[in-house]
Amino acid sequence: MEDKSFLIEGKNSVLEALKAGRPMNKIYVKKGDRAFIKRINELARQNNVPVVEVDENYLNRISETKKHQGVIAQASLKPYLDFEELLTKASSKTREPFIAVLNEIEDPVNLGSILRTCDCLGVNGVIIPKRRACGVTPTVMKVSEGAGEYVDIARVTNIASTLEKLKEKGIWVVGADMDGEVYYEKDLTGPLALVVGGEDKGLGKLVKERCDFLVKIPMMGHVTSMNAAVAFAVIGYEIIRQRALKDAGKA
Known part of the structure; x- marks a missing residue:
């Protein structure tokens, strides 16, 4: 991936990040997972985040955890407080x-x-x-x-x-x-x-x-x-x- 921004991986992790309003550039979802794509799309639309369907090989290649569950969000870093x-x-x-x-x-x-x-x-x-x-x-x-x-x-x-x-x-x-x-x-x-x-x-x-x-x-x-x-x-x-x-x- 050219963009080195933080990756959020896994269904619950991405959903909670969307609910929390974490700034995101893009969300990648595995092709064919229609039920989950619908849930992601609803929240992504509210946050103006594009959702892109990709094949599983692409997700496997960019995943850092290797446990992406068919969804990876390209997000900003979680800010630390002083x-x-x-x-x-x-x-x-x-x-x-x-x-x-x-x-x-x-x-x-x-x-x-x-x-x-x-x-x-x-x-x-x-x-x-x-x-x-x-x-x-x-x-x-x-x-x-x-x-x-x-x-x-x-x-x-x-x-x-x-x-x-x-x-x-x-x-x-x-x-x-x-x-x-x-x-x-x-x-x-x-x-x-x-x-x-x-x-x-x-x-x-x-x-x-x-x-x-x-x-x-x-x-x-x-x-x-x-x-x-x-x-x-x-x-x-x-x-x-x-x-x-x-x-x-x-x-």
Whole structure:
């Protein structure tokens, strides 16, 4: 493809990108998939995006994920927010901020899964480092099944110093680490940032020191660690559960 713009691949990912109003140059769909073309055409027409029918070989050739499901959109890059903009948007919500901080997550599948969970949890924003970490790629967006379109993401130079800034804004910083206390025994209500470390490295010494406290997920089997995306989901839903109970107590 001559144009090196970002590719969004897969039926749900393209549909959610259209719903979210992501600027697109063109959408390629596999010839003969009439039912799906009709759904795409309706949204594409509203967004003034041309839809082109092509054979499957062409889609296979341009696909980066190799899991395009017969549709690929040629879109603009998803914009990153700066740190202050993300915090301003998070603070404007009626509920208390819940920020995800991902320290050196390098696997695009993990990042995509976390973004999907963040959308489900109503997370206000995600912070990732600019270096030694995965950014938003076609694979990330494909794995997120379009949820990544609705999650604000900021990239920062230094995670440790960013945690200090979060604390200055009155946000508690909680790190997921096996040196911590059992996650469901801690108070996880209030404005909060949940920090999850990379697949092999964990949080790192300096990042751990910047956290207000650490929490762990008990391990009952033979392995001593958990997939980063799964760990985020487990602790994230406990945060939502505790918030719901607290709100119910106020009613």
